[in-house]
Amino acid sequence: MRIRDDWRGFSFNQGHVNKRLSATGATLLCCLVLALTVLGLQQRSYAQDAALPQAEEGPGALDPDRVSRARAYLRDNPISPPDTTSPRATLESFVFVMNEVNALWLAVRQSYDDSNRLFLTPEEREKLFLVRALLEKAAQTFDLSDIPVTSRENASIEIALQLQEILDRIPPLVFSDIPGASAGGFHHTGSETGLPGHWTIPGTSIRILRQETGETRGHYLFSKDSVARIPDDYAVVRVLPLRADRGEDLFEYYIYTPGNLIAPLWYDVIEAGPSWLHYHLSDQAYWQWLALLLLLTCYILVLGAYVRWRRWRAVSVNEGKRIVQALLNPVLVILAANLFRYLCEDQINITGTALLIIGTTTTAIVWSATAWLVYQILQLLYVWFASTTGPARQGLDASLLRTGFRVFSLAIALIVLGYGATRIGIPIYGVIAGLGVGGLAIALAAQPTIENLIGGIILYADRMVRVGEFCQFDDLAGTVESIGIRSTRIRALDRTLITVANADLAKRKIINYSQRDQFHFRHRFGLRYETGASELKNILAALRAYLEDHEKVLAETSRVRLISYADYAVTLEAYAYVLASSNADFLGIQEEMLFDMRAIIEANGSEFAFPSSTVYLARDKGLAAENARDGEANSEEEGTQAA
CATH class of the missing domain: 2.30.30.60 (SH3 type barrels.)
Structure with a gap:
């Protein structure tokens, strides 16, 4: 059997036998969470290596020779997996491992309870490390594919302990009657013929099923249907007396006491409280429900205070500082969710369905906050990158870069969120398929948005x-x-x-x-009519020379012409293209040119005209006498003809 290195980072819960408590613990529940956090941390430090203890054999479970051989194999090959090459090997591996767990666990409990010490000794930590490693090894005989990854560790421990209690209460098994070779031989599944596809423990509905797919193909594991029924089977047989001499129900000890396998000293305060604190409801003791309620209340109050503080806090005008401040939110969410789960699992020791809900919820929150954090970090990278690109950050490239970073950040965040979904039991292929179907539906519903994109x-x-x-x-x-x-x-x-x-x-x-590369300069100047012809020619020549010599004017595009004699002014037009990088620069150059042109006009003896009119006065002499007589004669002749 093998002990994997990653077991060293794992932690497990514990329970207690149905004990009754007295009246003072309820008043101390407010101090419970802080005590749990401080005192529970000491049980999470474990030794790097563990020696194999001398465990007692389960009564009538295995024959002593096979037990000795299995122990020797475990010492010689500590990283070996449980033997699951046949129904018999699987069941024997489970029974042997749980016998070792019971012996080590009870020994450490007895030693710690008798010492009245606050912390475990290094030797006790080593043994607890091996207990947890063996519990993990026993869980490898189960098909846990229907249990979410985030809750699989703790749920597998509970199932292993429940199955052990079931086996301790049913008639003893005769291992020689079980199909297949005994444990420890590690016969390749292809070398044995005639093995059935499954085998059921007599008198139960618990099946050991040959796996047909995946990494465990060909191995015999407790089927996922049986794993799902074990809690219900345990609830039925728990009232039956123990047939094996274990002394107590280890599963009840595991779920009704706090800490990691060994109840800390502060649990004595709970034991001294009122008896109703130890009544059970939905696989939890009353004190556990009260502690969970108190913890939730504390979280709600802290969340409300934090939201209020953020609302009244000044917001920086700098985009980079705003994003750095925004990083604080997902980081705090991740830390708070992990702390909440640690307190519930390792200190209050919530188990069963409540543990599954808490584990799934906190994992979903952590991965959602992680996706949020990744998005904000990528946006911060954009701000840093854009700040180093100089003037381009104000142009199209910077805008395009921002949009590209947003799309890329959103895609990465969705990938992180999809992976987090697999941690709570949603298959990755289902996530991808859901994203595909959902993407099609969104594409149809969000057609205007796509058009805008x-x-x-x-x-x-x-x-x-x-x-x-x-x-x-x-x-x-x-x-x-x-x-x-x-x-x-x-x-x-x-x-x-x-x-x-x-x-x-x-x-x-x-x-x-x-985006203009040249700016159009076109102005008309109205000069007074008193300006003589020679002065006008001098003004035109001076203005043409000025435009040709100006460094910002394209000489080939410039012209100055006399274009009209208007009502009150002689009109000149100056036309040219000016080189300028922006409209503001052009306006400055144009202003300078207009001042210079006015000076040229005034220097050549003329001035700008303003709207005016000239009135000429004379006496009306009337019509000539001869013209008057001719007019009268013509009138009489026309009248006669008409008659």
């Missing part, structure tokens, strides 16, 4: 806009603040924040003012 990709791929650029989108104009997975946020000129779906934005006409 594709629209955002189009914005990125076509490089239409960048974060920080000023653009006009049909009737909307503003500066792009962020391009997300679903929508784009635009800061309008009146400082309002406008959110536009990516799919809608990609369909609009986009005028991007920030």
